[in-house]
Amino acid sequence: MSEINLELNSIVMRFGGNQAVDHVSFSVIKPQLIGMIGPNGAGKTTLTNVMSGMLKPTNGTIYLNGRRIDGHPPYDVVRAGLGRTFQITRALGRMTVMENMMVPGLAIRPRARRADIEARAHEILDLLTIDHLTNELSRALSGGQRKLLELGRLLMLDPAVIILDEPFAGVHPRLQETIYSYIHRVHEDGKAIILISHNMGAVFELSQRLIVLNNGALIADGEPQAVKSDPAVIEAYLGEDED
Numbered sequence: 001m002s003e004i005n006l007e008l009n010s011i012v013m014r015f016g017g018n019q020a021v022d023h024v025s026f027s028v029i030k031p032q033l034i035g036m037i038g039p040n041g042a043g044k045t046t047l048t049n050v051m052s053g054m055l056k057p058t059n060g061t062i063y064l065n066g067r068r069i070d071g072h073p074p075y076d077v078v079r080a081g082l083g084r085t086f087q088i089t090r091a092l093g094r095m096t097v098m099e100n101m102m103v104p105g106l107a108i109r110p111r112a113r114r115a116d117i118e119a120r121a122h123e124i125l126d127l128l129t130i131d132h133l134t135n136e137l138s139r140a141l142s143g144g145q146r147k148l149l150e151l152g153r154l155l156m157l158d159p160a161v162i163i164l165d166e167p168f169a170g171v172h173p174r175l176q177e178t179i180y181s182y183i184h185r186v187h188e189d190g191k192a193i194i195l196i197s198h199n200m201g202a203v204f205e206l207s208q209r210l211i212v213l214n215n216g217a218l219i220a221d222g223e224p225q226a227v228k229s230d231p232a233v234i235e236a237y238l239g240e241d242e243d
Helices: 044-051 074-080 097-108 114-127 143-156 173-188 200-206 224-228 231-238
Strands: 006-015 018-028 033-037 059-064 082-084 161-165 192-196 209-214 217-222
Touching: 006 044, 018 044, 018 059, 033 044, 033 200, 044 082, 044 161, 044 192, 074 082, 074 097, 097 114, 097 143, 114 143, 114 173, 143 173, 173 192, 173 200, 192 200, 200 224, 209 224, 209 231, 217 224, 217 231
Parallel strands: 018 217, 033 192, 033 209, 082 161, 161 192
Antiparallel strands: 006 018, 006 059, 209 217
């Protein structure tokens, strides 16, 4: 099981006069399954971009297992143990499914035997129920299948902390079930998962802990049922009629 100790300390992200993330602090010290929710514009994706190295924060620090990672490039953050998916999938369209899987596998383990990496890729693709698409070009896949491929590419990097940004968006219900199984399996393997989704049913079913953002600030952090009944959360996001 990978070591996990992620600490965000008073993260601020400004774009000109707009403060998209406002002194957000939280920690992940075990393989929890955490939901991150909030209305559109709450700062979820911006915070994810800061955590994954795509943006350098205006202020604040991020440590992963004692190593400071804020402001480091994404490839360095991945090597430190934090990986993420994107709302819009980023598969390499002119490559096959297997080639897409091999790229992160070779990047993270450049000295490994190709046969070992390929065997790991088949294992992950089988978990995701798309091993039969190994030789298909990724651009020929459906939107849901591309989501599954992106999840597979992320697992090839073997991060300790995984951020899933809207994994259910635009996905057929049958493939959503596969993603559910993926999340449970990966969490059972000792990974911490931060799940960002507007699918509230999925968030409440899967999450052990909820983090809520509004206007860039963290307004709640705790057990899902307690957070769900928090008046600030109801006002900001869930709505008065949520039950």
